[in-house]
Amino acid sequence: MSFVATGVRDAYRNAQGLNGAALPTAAKPQAGSFSEMVRSASQDAVATIREGDMAAQQGLRGEIGRQEVVEATLALESTVKTVVALRDKFVEAYQEVLRMPI
Numbered sequence: 001m002s003f004v005a006t007g008v009r010d011a012y013r014n015a016q017g018l019n020g021a022a023l024p025t026a027a028k029p030q031a032g033s034f035s036e037m038v039r040s041a042s043q044d045a046v047a048t049i050r051e052g053d054m055a056a057q058q059g060l061r062g063e064i065g066r067q068e069v070v071e072a073t074l075a076l077e078s079t080v081k082t083v084v085a086l087r088d089k090f091v092e093a094y095q096e097v098l099r100m101p102i
Contacts, residue, residue, distance in 0.1 A: 045079050
Protein backbone atom coordinates (compact mmCIF):
# COMPACT_ATOMS: atom_id res chain seq x y z
CA MET A 1 0.00 0.00 0.00
CA SER A 2 1.32 3.43 -0.90
CA PHE A 3 2.07 6.20 1.54
CA VAL A 4 -0.67 8.38 0.03
CA ALA A 5 -3.32 5.66 0.30
CA THR A 6 -2.36 5.09 3.92
CA GLY A 7 -2.54 8.82 4.62
CA VAL A 8 -5.96 9.13 3.01
CA ARG A 9 -7.29 6.13 4.91
CA ASP A 10 -5.91 7.45 8.22
CA ALA A 11 -7.38 10.91 7.57
CA TYR A 12 -10.75 9.34 6.82
CA ARG A 13 -10.64 7.30 10.04
CA ASN A 14 -9.64 10.35 12.05
CA ALA A 15 -12.45 12.39 10.51
CA GLN A 16 -14.96 9.70 11.43
CA GLY A 17 -13.77 9.78 15.03
CA LEU A 18 -14.20 13.54 15.44
CA ASN A 19 -17.06 14.57 17.66
CA GLY A 20 -16.70 18.32 17.67
CA ALA A 21 -13.44 18.30 19.62
CA ALA A 22 -10.79 20.81 18.68
CA LEU A 23 -8.34 19.70 16.04
CA PRO A 24 -4.73 19.32 17.13
CA THR A 25 -2.54 22.27 16.24
CA ALA A 26 -0.28 21.86 13.26
CA ALA A 27 3.45 21.70 13.70
CA LYS A 28 5.21 25.01 13.34
CA PRO A 29 6.74 25.32 9.87
CA GLN A 30 10.49 25.26 9.74
CA ALA A 31 12.31 28.35 8.60
CA GLY A 32 13.67 28.12 5.10
CA SER A 33 13.74 29.94 1.83
CA PHE A 34 10.75 30.23 -0.44
CA SER A 35 12.54 28.35 -3.19
CA GLU A 36 13.20 25.42 -0.82
CA MET A 37 9.53 25.32 0.11
CA VAL A 38 8.45 25.36 -3.56
CA ARG A 39 11.02 22.68 -4.45
CA SER A 40 9.86 20.45 -1.60
CA ALA A 41 6.19 20.92 -2.46
CA SER A 42 6.79 20.18 -6.13
CA GLN A 43 8.76 17.03 -5.29
CA ASP A 44 5.93 15.87 -3.02
CA ALA A 45 3.39 16.58 -5.77
CA VAL A 46 5.38 14.62 -8.35
CA ALA A 47 5.70 11.70 -5.91
CA THR A 48 1.93 11.73 -5.24
CA ILE A 49 1.17 11.77 -8.97
CA ARG A 50 3.56 8.88 -9.62
CA GLU A 51 2.05 6.88 -6.76
CA GLY A 52 -1.44 7.47 -8.18
CA ASP A 53 -0.32 6.34 -11.61
CA MET A 54 1.36 3.23 -10.20
CA ALA A 55 -1.74 2.43 -8.14
CA ALA A 56 -3.92 2.68 -11.25
CA GLN A 57 -1.62 0.33 -13.14
CA GLN A 58 -1.51 -2.12 -10.22
CA GLY A 59 -5.29 -1.96 -9.99
CA LEU A 60 -5.64 -2.83 -13.67
CA ARG A 61 -3.37 -5.82 -13.13
CA GLY A 62 -5.39 -6.87 -10.07
CA GLU A 63 -2.47 -6.44 -7.67
CA ILE A 64 -4.30 -4.03 -5.34
CA GLY A 65 -7.93 -3.51 -4.41
CA ARG A 66 -10.39 -0.99 -5.76
CA GLN A 67 -10.45 1.02 -2.55
CA GLU A 68 -6.70 1.60 -2.69
CA VAL A 69 -6.96 2.66 -6.35
CA VAL A 70 -9.75 5.09 -5.52
CA GLU A 71 -7.82 6.57 -2.59
CA ALA A 72 -4.69 7.03 -4.70
CA THR A 73 -6.72 8.54 -7.54
CA LEU A 74 -8.42 11.00 -5.18
CA ALA A 75 -5.05 12.03 -3.77
CA LEU A 76 -3.72 12.44 -7.32
CA GLU A 77 -6.73 14.53 -8.35
CA SER A 78 -6.42 16.77 -5.30
CA THR A 79 -2.71 17.25 -5.93
CA VAL A 80 -3.24 18.15 -9.59
CA LYS A 81 -5.94 20.69 -8.69
CA THR A 82 -3.65 22.27 -6.10
CA VAL A 83 -0.70 22.42 -8.50
CA VAL A 84 -2.84 24.01 -11.22
CA ALA A 85 -4.20 26.59 -8.77
CA LEU A 86 -0.68 27.45 -7.59
CA ARG A 87 0.56 27.71 -11.17
CA ASP A 88 -2.26 30.11 -11.98
CA LYS A 89 -1.39 32.25 -8.93
CA PHE A 90 2.31 32.32 -9.86
CA VAL A 91 1.48 33.37 -13.43
CA GLU A 92 -0.91 36.02 -12.16
CA ALA A 93 1.72 37.39 -9.78
CA TYR A 94 4.35 37.40 -12.55
CA GLN A 95 2.01 39.28 -14.88
CA GLU A 96 1.29 41.78 -12.11
CA VAL A 97 5.03 42.40 -11.67
CA LEU A 98 5.37 42.94 -15.43
CA ARG A 99 2.64 45.62 -15.33
CA MET A 100 4.44 47.61 -12.63
CA PRO A 101 5.89 50.88 -13.83
CA ILE A 102 9.64 51.14 -13.75
